[in-house]
Amino acid sequence: MDNQNKICSVDDCNRKVFTKLSKEKCVLHCEKSGIHRHHRSYHLLGSSFSTELENYIKKSKKETCNYFIGVHFPWIDSRDEADYGYAIFFKESRGKIDFEECHFYDILYKKYFVNSNIDFVEFYKCVFHIDYPIIGLDTEIYFKCCFERKVCNNEKNITPSLEFQQCTFQKEVIFDNALITGNIFIVRDNNVQSIFHDKLKFDNCVFDNSQKLFLDSDNNKDLSIKLKSCEFRKKFKIRSIEVEGKDYIEQQKNKAKLKSLKIIDCTAEDGTYLRFGFLDIEDFVLQNLRLPQNSELNIGDCRFKEFELSNFRNIGKFKLYKTNILENEEGQSFQINNTSIGNADFQGINLLSFKKVKLFIQ
Numbered sequence: 001m002d003n004q005n006k007i008c009s010v011d012d013c014n015r016k017v018f019t020k021l022s023k024e025k026c027v028l029h030c031e032k033s034g035i036h037r038h039h040r041s042y043h044l045l046g047s048s049f050s051t052e053l054e055n056y057i058k059k060s061k062k063e064t065c066n067y068f069i070g071v072h073f074p075w076i077d078s079r080d081e082a083d084y085g086y087a088i089f090f091k092e093s094r095g096k097i098d099f100e101e102c103h104f105y106d107i108l109y110k111k112y113f114v115n116s117n118i119d120f121v122e123f124y125k126c127v128f129h130i131d132y133p134i135i136g137l138d139t140e141i142y143f144k145c146c147f148e149r150k151v152c153n154n155e156k157n158i159t160p161s162l163e164f165q166q167c168t169f170q171k172e173v174i175f176d177n178a179l180i181t182g183n184i185f186i187v188r189d190n191n192v193q194s195i196f197h198d199k200l201k202f203d204n205c206v207f208d209n210s211q212k213l214f215l216d217s218d219n220n221k222d223l224s225i226k227l228k229s230c231e232f233r234k235k236f237k238i239r240s241i242e243v244e245g246k247d248y249i250e251q252q253k254n255k256a257k258l259k260s261l262k263i264i265d266c267t268a269e270d271g272t273y274l275r276f277g278f279l280d281i282e283d284f285v286l287q288n289l290r291l292p293q294n295s296e297l298n299i300g301d302c303r304f305k306e307f308e309l310s311n312f313r314n315i316g317k318f319k320l321y322k323t324n325i326l327e328n329e330e331g332q333s334f335q336i337n338n339t340s341i342g343n344a345d346f347q348g349i350n351l352l353s354f355k356k357v358k359l360f361i362q
């Protein structure tokens with residue numbers, strides 16, 4: 001069939017189909033996966049996309065400023081940035097940009113926005129097909145977005161207004177060497193949390209604000225969480241979300257199951273409250289934590305395959321309660337090694353059910 005004069009199938013789009021890549025969509029709306037610099041349509045795509053996006057912006061400015069719907073932003077080789085890069089599109093913009101149902105095949109560099117006085121971007125139902133470093137603007141909100149690959153930060157200070165709400169992370173999420181001043185994984189009243197499929201790792205991060213990570217039992221079966229060399233300055237909580245209208249027994253069956261939860265070489269400030277609870281965890285490790293006075297570590301209502309607490313110096317308050325084995329697993333073990341437990345409160349720990357128990361308390 002001749003597609004030359006066919007019109008894009010997206011509602012209200014009157015552009016011609018970009019036949020080099022699509023049978024039914026225009027150059028802005030067509031999918032752009034697998035495009036590299038030697039792809040036969042790469043240069044044509046770059047120039048056509050630039051031209052059409054510029055027209056789109058001119059047109060949309062009359063209605064709503066800075067609003068992109070359904071656009072698939074292509075990957076551009078850095079050598080071609082001057083010709084096809086996106087920076088020019090945002091150059092006259094100010095304030096906020098909204099992206100709705102857009103797809104990204106390339107990173108959004110901070111310079112695109114900073115040079116144009118944009119300090120607020122909001123992404124709604126967008127898909128990120130690449131390893132994605134968050135941009136680093138004053139406010140970044142990701143709502144119902146899907147990250148197909150790694151998500152990370154590329155600068156030390158993560159804005160107070162970075163929020164992920166009801167997003168899906170298909171690969172790992174890694175924050176490295178970051179000062180985190182907001183609650184980044186938000187759950188609103190409707191109790192729908194982001195979904196993690198792989199790893200959530202905070203390496204060398206400072207949590208300057210209280211953090212609540214609530215996990216949804218249906219969607220986080222293979223998640224590993226690691227907190228390495230982090231500093232907790234405020235309340236820090238990881239737990240399963242409660243499903244409304246269910247009683248305690250039902251809630252128990254419905255806890256999120258983590259592959260691992262490891263808290264290693266972290267420090268807590270005086271007065272901090274750390275809570276890891278209401279979870280099923282295959283491999284739990286808490287190593288090298290010194291809990292200062294007026295602080296509390298609370299681990300409870302969990303089932304473990306392996307539980308290990310080592311080099312723990314408690315000058316604050318430590319509460320371990322309702323601890324059981326994860327059933328249908330082999331070789332459950334419970335170990336407390338080289339630990340000065342201080343003011344500890346143990347309740348309802350079913351030690352006999354663990355196959356291996358080792359306690360070395362100073």
Ligand SMILES: [Zn+2]
Pocket residue numbers: 008009010013014015025026027028029
């Ligand atoms: Zn279109």
